[in-house]
Amino acid sequence: MNSQHAQHSPEILVFDSSDALASAAAQRLAAAIVSAQSDRGVARIALTGGSTGIAALRALRTVGDPIDWGRVEIFWGDDRFLPAGHEDRNDAQADEALLSHVPVDAARVFRMPCDEGEFAGDATAGARAYEETLRSLTPDGKIPELDVHLLGMGPDGHINSLFPGKATLSERERAVVAEFDSPKPPPQRITLTFPVVNAARHVWFLVAGADKAPAVAKAVGRASPADYPAAGAQGRDGTTWFLDKNAAELLR
Template identity: 30%
Template sequence: MSGRRVVSFPSSVELGPVLAHLVACRAAKAISSHGRFSLGLSGGSLVSMLSKELPALPQLDCSKWVVGFCDERLVSFDDPESTYGLYKNQLFSKVNIPDSGVLAINPSLPVEECAEDYTRKLKETFPQEDIPMFDMLLLGMGPDGHTCSLFPGHPLLEETEKIVAPISDSPKPPPQRVTMTLPVVNSARCVVFVSTGGSKATVLKQVLEGGEGPVLPAALVVPTHGELLWLIDDPAAASLTLQVERPGPGAKL
């Protein structure tokens, strides 16, 4: 797989600042190239990591950022399960991303209409592109190998027409969600997975090195023209036999 980099850090403590610097550098590059930086966010441990590390960067200017969500749970914004709500409270309140630059779902709509509404927002934000091309997507991976709200064995893995799809039977609660589909994920200029902790070691080996059984959703993320980076820590990398990069202290990607 050309273009894939697997980079391991001693722990998430060392990983976090490198991720923040990578985001800021790609933002500056995108703004210089085409006037804005489009970023897709995921929930989980990424929320606290980014909320700690991005505001700590000196002179970070997010005024030309456009931020969307790789998936979202269909709950109210004040629900602790809301990815938007978590970022709003922990990150957006600390940086100068304009309100107009945050693409959030409308959680008051039924799940099918919510997906259609979010699709419309993406199409308005990326009017020149049949499939939105984000500058960077930040993804996590569940212990079952799912990413976004694309779960093993689910029909949505085969979706090729929709850019945002509803899901009403998520095996992980809450059951109703909307998610970017694989065509959008694989159109991004840069996809960064962040996966840490020893509990991810077995599934990470299967995703990165293959093995018995069907291909897991995270392994289906293969950007068509973009970069793919896996940022992991040593506990998550414990079972890998492939060569991984191990940058020294203070290194930048």
């Protein structure tokens, strides 16, 4: 997958509050799911963790669009390498906010491996297994193209578990890698890489809070992805920033 597609200007949406941001993102995501199902039969969505991303999932429970949840495939951009059901795992938070409340097909919910069972203590094997799962979903063994990849962003500009200055940022062959030294705990993660993010039709950032404003300005201003990984993420058909006014305050 070539991540060097033509640069396009991102869409910037600014909301008065993080709640308004989450509600708007949920409405738009519902429409995107319905559209993808109309075009291709199935909608493929990568979820993100974090308070804003989880709030958007909670809001998705109450939108009006008639989503056929049996034809939605759910992925994660990253997850913490912890036991299943751990409260710090993104999938556990997504279950609580959304997935346990809607009739998803469990066979179409693709969770990242947990630190237990066959993968106990081996995040690298877990990452390899997740990539194999992804490649098994397409006839030619390529990574599925996501319809929407939701992304949060840290104050340091990280996305998924791709952190500034890390070798994982330059990964172009593997779709899924392990991170063993996350600057925020827990240290071990599994994450999608840039080739997967940038093959998505749409990349949406959900970012709230004044502490994120400097990184938002750097990422939107196309700083180096080595310094601000968010600057390297863009959808093939579009990139949208859903921001509250505090996160947007340094944009010119």
